[in-house]
Amino acid sequence: MASSLRALLVEDTAVQRMVVSAMLRNQFHCEMTLAKNGKEAVDMFLEGNTFDIVFCDRDMPIMTGPEAVVKIRAMGATDVKIVGLSDDDNAMEAFISAGADDFVPKPVRPETLGPMIQEVINKKLEQLATLA
Template sequence: MASKNQGPAAPRALVVEDIKVDLVVLLRMLRKLNCEATVAHNGKEAVDLFLEGKTFDIVFFDKDMPVMTGPEAVTKIRGMGASGVKMVGVSADFGGLEAFMQAGADVFVPKPMKLETLDAMLQEVIGKKNMSG
């Protein structure tokens, strides 16, 4: 029950991550920044959420996951026409930047992600949301 004077709706984030520790850390940061978070444990789960018609403002993808990798999922979701969502590749892997950028991600962030980095990205997403809303 959000009242009118609370300002913009909380940004909705999808976290696609198979490593529990990394997942918990990112979810904790998102909660701290008043972000609504959904979890997918691999790229296919993320794609399925989009196929079901779920919408998110920002998606954080880990690179190497079972079933479907982050970059594969980015490519598939972009191919479905999800152009308004900010796609963030997150990886400790040296080749992560290139893989995610080729796949169509907007941003690449090395692990571990810093709270300030996350906050800045969310502010940008909220700003865009407010302009288009």
């Protein structure tokens, strides 16, 4: 069953945006929304957009990933799974302390994302089952 997840990818590097969003769209059938920095992501939440999962790079202009995570969580977006992305091993601590649920080292690989996507799908299915 391909339950389409709404995914937000926050990444300032065009190549990374292209690679990761294609992976999420093609392999995991996610509905993709893209943001170039943390501020764009925060603005999307302020506009009332909702996502099932957010993948967020750490080092971006205007607003970093961890800064965006803090702001998104402060808005009350606690149901969304937020995953930090970085090629810096020290970024994991920054993301987790900011309120992210998980961390993925770059380069991002499908076998790393698969279990996280499945977890969100399972959570959505459980919520649907309790409503039925």
